Amino acid sequence: MLKKRIAFIGPGVMAEAMIAGTLRKKLVRPEDLWAAGPRPERLAELKKKYGTQTTTANAAAVRHADLVVLSVKPQRLSDVMKGLRGIRPEALVLSIVAGASIRKLARQVLGAMGDEIFVEDESYLDMATALSGNGPAYVFLFTEALIDSGVHMGIPRRISEALVLKTLKGSAAFYERAAQHPATLRNQVTSPGGTSAEALYYLEKAGFRSAISRAVWAGYQRSLELGKEKPAHVPESQADDLTG
Secondary structure (H helix, E strand, O other), rough: OOOOOOOOEEOOOHHHHHHHHHHHOOOHHHHHHEEOOOOOHHHHHHHHHOOOOEEHHHHHHHOOOOOOEOOOOHHHHHHHHHHOOOOOOEEEEEOOOOOOOOOHHHHHHHHHHOOOOOOOOOOOHHHHHHHHHHHHHHHHHHHHHHHHHHHHHHHHHHHHHHHHHHHHHHHHHHHHHOOHEEEEEEHHHHOOHHHHHHHHHHHHHHHHHHHHHHHHHHHHHHHHHHHHHHOOOOHHHHHHHHHH
């Protein structure tokens, strides 16, 4: 049996047929099969009949799934996808929804993984990788530095972590609500001659902006390089080993 988790979004007749087939051929364990839908009585029926996991929360079903099967009625697809969050980027998504074009479905699946921004120029993708794809690494490094600074001053690490986390969350929420340029918000929280002004002076003096800009540019250049790299040549003598 494969130790893979499969989530069926829409526990209808077709989903049941696939559940029954995979169990009959012993491809997966019953406890690794999830069925999600709005009707508890239908879910209870599948659980009793096949021993599958069930839930009325689609997001819970797909959160750790290796394969997500979309088996809802065509007219419900758009509404279901709007509320479907948490699909892992490496998960395979299979649709058996009639009339759902791959173009429409692909955009909805991407939307289920997060916010979707359409761009006309494909070159923006490498730029987005450097800016947003790598973004969490930048944020985590900055977070780590702030926490360590608090510890260096004498604040217990758990308290320093809590303070920094609240600061990051509050700042991001304020920025989102304010809908103003970051420079405007920075000026609002920086009093002349105050502690923020002094701290920002040293960040600017240390080249903080330039370091961030150069880091993002380096990530962008590496993304371009990776896109041009070719797979390593495999000698014919090793081909059989790789193909089995």
